Amino acid sequence: MRARILVIHPMGTDMYNEWTLNVLGSAVSPTTALSVRHLPGLPETPFVPEPELWRDEFFAAVVAAERDGFDVVLSACTSDPLVREAKPLVGIPVTGPFEALSHTAPAMGPLTIIASGYKIDTWAPRAVAHGFDPGMVNVRMADFSHPDPETAESLFATDVGKLRDVVMAEMERALVEDGIEQARRAVEEDGAASVFFACSLWSGMLGRVVEQVQGVAVLDPLVMPLKYAEYLARVRHSAG
Structure with a gap:
């Protein structure tokens, strides 16, 4: 049976929908039908x-996903806001990147999360709230910024692609x-077995980290949870 997975971006715009499908296109299983909303x-x-x-909008979208026949809902926000709260609303799995991380990274050993400064x-x-041993998690910063609000709103109105x-x-x-460099230091100084880049917009860019940093698993913030969602869909189908 073909699994149906829905990725939800918690935004009022579709500016990242097609991008997400393109990023995940080479990673998704041939037996998975992937949609983005x-x-x-x-x-x-x-x-x-x-x-x-x-x-309210997220909860409504999750309920609609079950009604529309999806097997799993995956939030695209790496910190999993409202994922736990949405689970009781439906009979299908609702998950996110951080939940997927909590079921993946501990099996490998120490984890380093690479995140922006403001979070x-x-x-x-x-991580501790998701069951990680505090001694097994380190956090490093690779800061980024978004365009200033005036520029962003102007481009959003005139040229979303730009x-x-x-x-x-x-x-x-x-x-x-x-x-x-932070990934390299994670290996050398933290003893990290895996690194997680904690923004979904880093997805699809991390091949150069794999090439340049040896001895660590690089966990893509959308590909890794997609694979976890596919696993959940298979388990759900096997249960009848």
């Missing part, structure tokens, strides 16, 4: 709102200038 009820801006502002203090407590290119160029800059 956003949350149309939210204001159309290029920024992800705070979770309390999209709670840097949140990742270790989140805005997306600007954002992706900044993600790549942060990876090249700092992320690769």
